[in-house]
Amino acid sequence: MSSKLNILFIMHMPPPIHGAAMMGKYIYDSELINTTFNCHCINLTTAKRLQDIGKGGIGKLWKFICLLITIIKEVKRIKPQLVYVTPNSCGGAFYKDFVVVQLLKIMKQKTVIHYHNKGVAIYQNKWLDNLLYQHFFKGIKVILLADALYKDIEKYVSKQNVYICPNGIPQTLYTKSIAAKNNQIPHLLFLSNLLINKGVFVLLDACKILKEKGYSFICKFVGGETAEINAACFKEEVKKRNLSKNVIYEGKKYEKEKQDYFEKADIFIFPTLYETFGLVLLEAMEYSLPCIGTNEGGIPAIIEDGKTGYIVEKHSPEEIAKKIEYLIDHPEKRIAMGKAGKEKFLKEFTLDKFENRMKDILEDCISSR
Incomplete structure (x- = not known):
């Protein structure tokens, strides 16, 4: 029987291709993370094209209902030690992800959210959003991409519950890159x-x-x-x-x-x-x-x-x-x-640097009370 701990990743995966989806794919494919944990993944994406992001519709509503059912089944099946979510920070997409996180809390799941976007500080002055944010951030850890982004959530999250994890990408250039080009016209x-x-x-x-x-x-x-x-x-x-x-x-x-x-x-x-x-x-x-x-x-x-x-x-x-x-x-x-x-x-900023940072954060989240 495996001694590795279970993590349920509820995250964006391509298509469409954008920053959060690409980082989700890197985590999904990471040999380091997959050998450290028993990883299970649910795709949080309901839009298949960039043009569909932010739009509603019956099709998206049905996909969201199916997503919630899938989450309930997976949590019951694998009994994860940690659930990792990449939610949206504001607007209509936040309301959808709010439901996801609240469902996890109802199911008494230890949860960490990883923000690839921002906007909490813009919406926090609206009474409904402020109320939702208070419930949303209660009892969870937050991963941010840079220290400067903390000001976006500082009203709701103490610094001790925040991790900083800059993104990284795979190296595609294995020969020496040439800084000096031979372009006659820049x-x-x-x-x-x-x-x-x-x-x-x-x-x-x-x-x-x-x-x-x-x-x-x-x-x-x-x-x-x-x-x-x-x-x-x-x-x-x-x-x-x-x-x-x-x-x-x-x-x-x-x-x-x-x-x-x-x-x-x-x-x-x-x-x-x-x-x-x-x-x-x-x-x-x-x-x-x-x-x-x-x-x-x-x-x-x-x-x-x-x-x-x-x-x-x-x-x-x-x-x-x-x-x-x-x-x-x-x-x-x-x-x-x-x-x-x-x-x-x-x-x-190489991918291996990101993977090691992420592994350490996930381990710390699991071990923290």
Whole structure:
């Protein structure tokens, strides 16, 4: 009979592909975690496409009812020593996950939640949400991606019940990455789904400023279309800014195709308006790219301002343009930043580092009273 302890993981798994789902897949596939514990997994995802996230419907309601039934059956069957959940922090999706966590409490399950999003502080002033949060956070541990994210939940959770576990990603580059590129015209790269809150239009505005200053550059946008911004809409926004010769939308890319864009880029820009961590920044750092990101969520824990890249304020195309301009004019600086970013990635953000942090946290959760 196995002496390993049972953990029930109720977490998001792809599809669709987003940060929480990717980390769920890494945990699910982790040899370290699977050899340490008896792992059982239930997929918390009810949306199959990015466009479906946040939408309701009879189909989703039925899936949710089936999810609750599955949780009840699994808890009774495996009698887990710990249940791990990746809930949403606010809005309609939070109400769904609130029910999941309350069900676990009714069944007297020791529970830890792992936040890959934020928004509690925004909704906590609404009387209903405030009441629900008080019940939701009572008696559970919380895993956050960075220290800066604690302020989002500090009203409800004491620091002693919080773990900090930065994300990590698999190494895809096993040869030495080249910080110095041979591009005659600087290549800028944006890689994320086409969403307004990822800063797509902010970066287009920054590109417009650069062009009006006389800079030559190519800026490639790589990522999936969304209900907010499809290819036709993006093309129209590019045309409005007179950037048709400078900006290229490459569509959705995966694996080797995506890696080719990192290899050829000089500067990576991620001007997100809403973020908890930003896995894509880790990918860029592995490829020795200097990164420009916003002062948002856990991003300042990834980018060391002035050393591995630059942190700028949100909604600031002028500041982004200024940083890009400086890195174009000072290639030696962007090479040095890229090398420093690669060193930081290897030291802190590889998948094995994440797996070891997660294993230690899960063990501590189980052993804690």
